[in-house]
Amino acid sequence: MAVDPALAGRSFPATEPYDVSREKVLEFVRATGSDFDGRTAPATFPIVVAFAAMTAFMEDPAAGIALHNVVHGEQRFTYTRPAVVGDRLTATLTVDSLRQIGGADIVGTRSEVVDATGEPVCTAFATLVHRAEGAG
């Protein structure tokens, strides 16, 4: 089953708020060997919030996506500021583009990550490659 072309341009509900705790940032820092100044999360840390938005999108029956057929093709972030300990973040995903190439759906998504006051923190652009069942 291919991805519904009508999804292009559609936005999905914001994720549940994610509290950026010192412990969770430290886990990420230790896993990646990153430097930590006690406050600033690593640059790719907001993927945790964006990933929740992407998972919710892919699990939405309207999307027609089988999770095990999805590959993360490309990722890009633009930042207003780094995420920091104490932030409460939510992500809102929009399907930016949808195209089909040789049996695969190339889904361009944009997740706007904002803080508790609604101010922007970063935007996570993910390209998801979905290969339909039975496609070559």
Add this chain to the structure above:
Amino acid sequence: MSDLATGDVLPVQTYRVTRADLVRYAGASGDFNPIHWSDRVAGSVGLPGVIAHGMYTMALAARALDAWAGAPGRVRELGCKFTKPVVVPDDDEGVEVQVAGTVSAVTDETVQVALEVTCGGVKVLGVPKAVLVRG
């Protein structure tokens, strides 16, 4: 970072990645896809073995940017394609990922860096690049 000029080559950063790192990253990120910890599942989808999360490799690129910038929190843009897998063997040695960078543009406020991220001499990220804000 204040004295960087276009064309400057940044010191190569070498990072060792083991299975334990991938398990830690799965927990830290919430990405529990079994291709990043189970040889059985990785093999069943045609991979040569367990591979690092693409986002793990991207995090190593960000780690190198922090090292070059001298502090975390300076990244204003970061992007790449995930082109080749980083296969991580089930031993204590793991694999080495190397992050190289060249200054591709400089403005009054920012430094743009073209990255090259390799494992065993093979580029694993496609056109990785970043923009850092000057301190």
